[in-house]
Amino acid sequence: xxxxxxxxxxxxxxxxxxxxxxxxxSGCVALNDESSSGKSTLLGILAGTIxxxxxxxxxxxxxxxxxxxxxxxxxxxxxEDCMPYSDQTGREYxxxxxxxxxxxxxxxxLALADRFGLxxxxxxxxxxxxxxxxKKFFLTSAVLGDTQVLIADEPVxxxxxxxxxxxxxxxxxxxxxxxxxxxSYDEVFTNACxxxxxxxxxLEKRE
Numbered sequence: 001x002x003x004x005x006x007x008x009x010x011x012x013x014x015x016x017x018x019x020x021x022x023x024x025x026s027g028c029v030a031l032n033d034e035s036s037s038g039k040s041t042l043l044g045i046l047a048g049t050i051x052x053x054x055x056x057x058x059x060x061x062x063x064x065x066x067x068x069x070x071x072x073x074x075x076x077x078x079x080e081d082c083m084p085y086s087d088q089t090g091r092e093y094x095x096x097x098x099x100x101x102x103x104x105x106x107x108x109x110l111a112l113a114d115r116f117g118l119x120x121x122x123x124x125x126x127x128x129x130x131x132x133x134x135k136k137f138f139l140t141s142a143v144l145g146d147t148q149v150l151i152a153d154e155p156v157x158x159x160x161x162x163x164x165x166x167x168x169x170x171x172x173x174x175x176x177x178x179x180x181x182x183x184s185y186d187e188v189f190t191n192a193c194x195x196x197x198x199x200x201x202x203l204e205k206r207e
Contacts, residue, residue, distance in 0.1 A: 001025055001074075001148045001179040002046070007055035009041055016041050020055070020203040028175040028195035031183040037200060039183040040080060043153045046181065047077035060148035073101065076142040078152035082134040086127035090118060090137045093126070094144070101145025113140045115166045132158030139167060142174060150174055152182040156189050168192045 001024070008018040016038040031039055044050035046057055048064045048071065057064040060074035084093055094105045094113070113119060116136040126134055135158055142150050150171075156164055171180050171193045184190055190197055 001060050002151075002181055003058040004046060005056055007042070007045060007057070008053045009038070009045065009050070010053055017200055017203075018054075020200070022198070022203050024179055024181070026175060026177055026179060028171055028180045028193045029182075030190040030193070030195040030197045031181070031199070032185070032187075032190065032197050033199045040153050043077075043151050043181075043183060044079075047075060047079075047151050048072060049077070049079075074146070074148040076138075076147050076150045078135065078138040078142075078150070078155055080153040080157060081131065082138040083126055087125050089123050089125055090129070090133075091122040093137055094141060097141045098144045101147070103145045105144070109140065109143055112143055112166075112170070113137075116140060116163055130158065132160070132163065135159065136163060139170065142170065148178050150178060150180045150182075152180070154184060155182050156184060156186055164189060171195075 003023040005021045007020040009016040020042065031042070033039055041050060045052045048057070048068060057071075059071040062071035062074065064071045088096070094109065098105050113122070116139070118133065118136055118140065121129060121133050135155065139152070139155065155167060159167065168189070171182075174180050175193070180193075180195070182195075
Protein backbone atom coordinates (compact mmCIF):
# COMPACT_ATOMS: atom_id res chain seq x y z
CA UNK A 1 0.00 0.00 0.00
CA UNK A 2 3.03 2.27 0.49
CA UNK A 3 5.93 2.08 -1.93
CA UNK A 4 8.77 4.42 -2.76
CA UNK A 5 11.84 4.12 -4.96
CA UNK A 6 15.09 6.06 -5.37
CA UNK A 7 14.06 8.94 -3.09
CA UNK A 8 16.72 11.60 -2.62
CA UNK A 9 16.65 15.05 -1.05
CA UNK A 10 19.25 17.78 -0.66
CA UNK A 11 19.01 21.22 0.95
CA UNK A 12 21.79 23.40 -0.44
CA UNK A 13 25.08 21.60 0.13
CA UNK A 14 23.59 19.20 2.64
CA UNK A 15 22.51 15.79 1.39
CA UNK A 16 19.63 14.65 3.59
CA UNK A 17 19.30 11.16 2.10
CA UNK A 18 19.60 9.44 -1.24
CA UNK A 19 18.30 6.37 -3.08
CA UNK A 20 15.79 5.31 -0.43
CA UNK A 21 13.36 2.53 -1.28
CA UNK A 22 10.67 0.55 0.53
CA UNK A 23 7.58 -1.50 -0.25
CA UNK A 24 5.06 -2.56 2.37
CA UNK A 25 1.48 -3.76 2.49
CA SER A 26 -0.71 -3.61 5.61
CA GLY A 27 0.95 -3.36 9.00
CA CYS A 28 2.75 -0.90 11.27
CA VAL A 29 6.21 0.43 10.41
CA ALA A 30 8.16 2.73 12.74
CA LEU A 31 10.98 4.90 11.39
CA ASN A 32 13.56 5.21 14.15
CA ASP A 33 16.71 7.20 13.58
CA GLU A 34 18.76 9.89 15.29
CA SER A 35 17.59 13.48 15.61
CA SER A 36 17.96 15.68 12.50
CA SER A 37 18.43 12.62 10.31
CA GLY A 38 15.67 13.67 7.90
CA LYS A 39 12.69 11.71 9.23
CA SER A 40 10.24 14.62 8.93
CA THR A 41 11.53 15.40 5.44
CA LEU A 42 10.99 11.82 4.32
CA LEU A 43 7.47 11.69 5.78
CA GLY A 44 6.64 15.01 4.12
CA ILE A 45 7.77 13.58 0.78
CA LEU A 46 5.69 10.44 1.32
CA ALA A 47 2.67 12.63 2.11
CA GLY A 48 3.21 14.86 -0.92
CA THR A 49 3.93 18.08 0.99
CA ILE A 50 7.65 18.12 0.03
CA UNK A 51 9.00 17.50 -3.45
CA UNK A 52 11.85 14.97 -3.69
CA UNK A 53 14.89 15.67 -5.86
CA UNK A 54 14.64 12.18 -7.33
CA UNK A 55 12.36 9.19 -6.96
CA UNK A 56 8.69 8.36 -6.81
CA UNK A 57 6.06 7.45 -4.20
CA UNK A 58 2.97 5.27 -4.60
CA UNK A 59 0.06 5.31 -2.13
CA UNK A 60 -2.45 2.52 -2.55
CA UNK A 61 -1.03 1.88 -6.01
CA UNK A 62 -1.43 5.54 -7.10
CA UNK A 63 1.63 7.57 -8.04
CA UNK A 64 2.01 10.87 -6.17
CA UNK A 65 3.72 12.25 -9.27
CA UNK A 66 1.29 11.24 -12.03
CA UNK A 67 -1.95 10.75 -10.07
CA UNK A 68 -1.66 13.03 -7.00
CA UNK A 69 -5.39 13.39 -6.34
CA UNK A 70 -5.96 9.64 -6.35
CA UNK A 71 -2.92 9.11 -4.12
CA UNK A 72 -3.98 11.80 -1.63
CA UNK A 73 -7.51 10.38 -1.50
CA UNK A 74 -6.26 7.21 0.23
CA UNK A 75 -3.93 9.01 2.66
CA UNK A 76 -4.20 10.35 6.19
CA UNK A 77 -1.21 12.55 7.05
CA UNK A 78 -0.50 13.64 10.63
CA UNK A 79 2.38 16.17 10.67
CA GLU A 80 4.27 16.89 13.87
CA ASP A 81 2.35 20.12 14.51
CA CYS A 82 -1.23 19.78 13.30
CA MET A 83 -2.75 23.13 12.35
CA PRO A 84 -5.15 23.30 9.37
CA TYR A 85 -6.93 26.68 9.48
CA SER A 86 -6.53 28.37 12.85
CA ASP A 87 -10.17 29.50 12.99
CA GLN A 88 -11.56 26.08 12.04
CA THR A 89 -13.20 24.10 14.84
CA GLY A 90 -12.51 20.45 15.52
CA ARG A 91 -16.00 19.49 14.38
CA GLU A 92 -15.60 21.51 11.18
CA TYR A 93 -12.24 19.85 10.50
CA UNK A 94 -13.71 16.35 10.82
CA UNK A 95 -16.64 17.29 8.58
CA UNK A 96 -14.25 18.77 6.00
CA UNK A 97 -12.15 15.60 5.91
CA UNK A 98 -15.26 13.43 5.71
CA UNK A 99 -16.63 15.46 2.81
CA UNK A 100 -13.33 15.20 0.92
CA UNK A 101 -13.50 11.41 1.33
CA UNK A 102 -17.15 11.19 0.26
CA UNK A 103 -18.35 10.07 3.66
CA UNK A 104 -19.78 11.54 6.87
CA UNK A 105 -18.70 11.77 10.47
CA UNK A 106 -20.25 8.67 12.02
CA UNK A 107 -21.04 7.72 15.59
CA UNK A 108 -17.93 5.48 15.51
CA UNK A 109 -15.79 8.50 14.61
CA LEU A 110 -17.29 10.52 17.45
CA ALA A 111 -16.78 7.57 19.80
CA LEU A 112 -13.07 7.52 18.93
CA ALA A 113 -12.92 11.29 19.43
CA ASP A 114 -14.49 10.81 22.85
CA ARG A 115 -11.95 8.11 23.76
CA PHE A 116 -9.26 10.65 22.92
CA GLY A 117 -10.99 13.13 25.26
CA LEU A 118 -12.02 15.42 22.41
CA UNK A 119 -15.74 15.79 23.08
CA UNK A 120 -15.31 19.05 25.09
CA UNK A 121 -13.09 20.44 22.29
CA UNK A 122 -15.25 19.71 19.22
CA UNK A 123 -16.45 23.30 18.90
CA UNK A 124 -13.17 24.99 19.82
CA UNK A 125 -11.04 26.58 17.11
CA UNK A 126 -7.66 25.01 16.42
CA UNK A 127 -5.92 28.18 17.58
CA UNK A 128 -7.52 27.61 21.01
CA UNK A 129 -6.31 24.01 21.30
CA UNK A 130 -3.17 22.56 22.81
CA UNK A 131 -0.56 20.85 20.65
CA UNK A 132 -1.76 17.41 21.74
CA UNK A 133 -5.45 18.17 21.21
CA UNK A 134 -4.82 19.29 17.63
CA LYS A 135 -2.90 16.09 16.97
CA LYS A 136 -5.72 13.94 18.34
CA PHE A 137 -8.19 15.48 15.86
CA PHE A 138 -5.88 14.60 12.98
CA LEU A 139 -5.44 11.06 14.32
CA THR A 140 -9.22 10.67 14.69
CA SER A 141 -9.66 11.59 11.03
CA ALA A 142 -7.78 8.41 10.07
CA VAL A 143 -10.97 6.38 10.44
CA LEU A 144 -12.93 8.55 8.01
CA GLY A 145 -13.49 7.03 4.59
CA ASP A 146 -11.73 4.23 2.79
CA THR A 147 -8.10 5.26 3.24
CA GLN A 148 -5.20 2.87 2.82
CA VAL A 149 -2.16 4.67 4.24
CA LEU A 150 -1.56 6.61 7.47
CA ILE A 151 1.66 8.62 7.73
CA ALA A 152 2.34 10.21 11.11
CA ASP A 153 5.29 12.31 12.29
CA GLU A 154 5.99 11.71 16.01
CA PRO A 155 2.33 10.83 16.70
CA VAL A 156 2.77 10.43 20.46
CA UNK A 157 4.13 13.97 20.89
CA UNK A 158 1.90 15.94 23.25
CA UNK A 159 -0.22 12.92 24.23
CA UNK A 160 -0.78 11.78 27.80
CA UNK A 161 -0.73 8.13 28.88
CA UNK A 162 -4.47 7.61 28.32
CA UNK A 163 -4.34 9.03 24.79
CA UNK A 164 -1.24 6.97 23.99
CA UNK A 165 -3.15 3.81 24.94
CA UNK A 166 -6.01 4.81 22.62
CA UNK A 167 -3.48 5.47 19.84
CA UNK A 168 -1.91 2.03 20.28
CA UNK A 169 -5.34 0.46 19.84
CA UNK A 170 -6.04 2.67 16.81
CA UNK A 171 -2.75 1.87 15.07
CA UNK A 172 -3.09 -1.88 15.68
CA UNK A 173 -6.66 -1.84 14.34
CA UNK A 174 -5.76 0.19 11.24
CA UNK A 175 -2.69 -1.96 10.58
CA UNK A 176 -4.91 -4.99 10.00
CA UNK A 177 -6.05 -3.52 6.66
CA UNK A 178 -3.83 -0.48 6.01
CA UNK A 179 -0.24 0.70 6.13
CA UNK A 180 0.65 2.75 9.22
CA UNK A 181 4.05 4.42 8.73
CA UNK A 182 5.22 6.67 11.58
CA UNK A 183 8.35 8.16 13.10
CA SER A 184 9.06 7.78 16.79
CA TYR A 185 11.82 7.92 19.37
CA ASP A 186 9.63 5.93 21.77
CA GLU A 187 10.62 2.26 21.73
CA VAL A 188 7.91 1.35 24.25
CA PHE A 189 5.22 2.82 21.99
CA THR A 190 6.71 1.17 18.90
CA ASN A 191 6.71 -2.22 20.60
CA ALA A 192 3.17 -1.73 21.93
CA CYS A 193 1.99 -1.13 18.35
CA UNK A 194 3.77 -4.32 17.27
CA UNK A 195 5.46 -2.19 14.63
CA UNK A 196 8.35 -3.21 12.41
CA UNK A 197 11.24 -0.85 13.21
CA UNK A 198 13.40 0.53 10.37
CA UNK A 199 16.07 3.21 10.03
CA UNK A 200 17.60 4.99 7.04
CA UNK A 201 20.21 2.27 6.61
CA UNK A 202 17.39 -0.23 6.11
CA LEU A 203 15.87 1.99 3.40
CA GLU A 204 19.02 2.61 1.39
CA LYS A 205 19.11 0.99 -2.02
CA ARG A 206 21.71 -1.73 -2.28
CA GLU A 207 23.20 -2.88 -5.55
